């Protein structure tokens with residue numbers, strides 16, 4: 671099984687988790703989703719209002735490093751920080767770019783603890799993707815989840 675671990679990280683926490691997951695899943699590639707430097711602010715509150723505006727006019731950020739062919743993977747493990755209870759806009763944009771992906775997608779997310787509604791928002795934007803078990807860094811066991819998604823037969 672070939673796995674892509676793709677993630678966006680604004681301040682490094684999701685990146686650290688992605689690196690851990692990468693070490694735990696054999697035969698996996700790691701991709702940090704990049705958007706133009708000018709997209710967000712270094713200030714959290716300004717970034718939150720930029721994000722709200724992007725969502726309200728559906729102007730999602732451009733991804734600078736989309737893989738050529740995601741269909742070479744069986745599984746995409748897709749990581750995001752929780753933003754305003756939901757999915758960060760770079761990850762929403764990545765999801766739109768993989769609408770033709772035929773494999774499975776296992777979401778993971780980091781937060782300061784207010785993460786319970788993340789999957790509701792994820793399902794709202796994931797269209798026809800085959801979304802399997804998610805990992806909530808604030809509440810779930812990492813090793814159990816890795817076992818589940820790497821053995822998943824659905």
Ligand SMILES: Cc1cc2nc3c(=O)[nH]c(=O)nc-3n(C[C@H](O)[C@H](O)[C@H](O)COP(=O)(O)O)c2cc1C
Nearest residue numbers: 679680681682683684751754755780781782783784
């Ligand atoms: C714009 C913005 C919105 C956020 N909204 C939430 C939220 O709704 N719930 C929550 O628990 N944490 C929220 N956070 C905190 C981040 O989810 C948390 O710090 C996360 O681990 C950061 O990941 P990163 O370092 O990979 O960017 C928010 C952070 C930012 C910058």
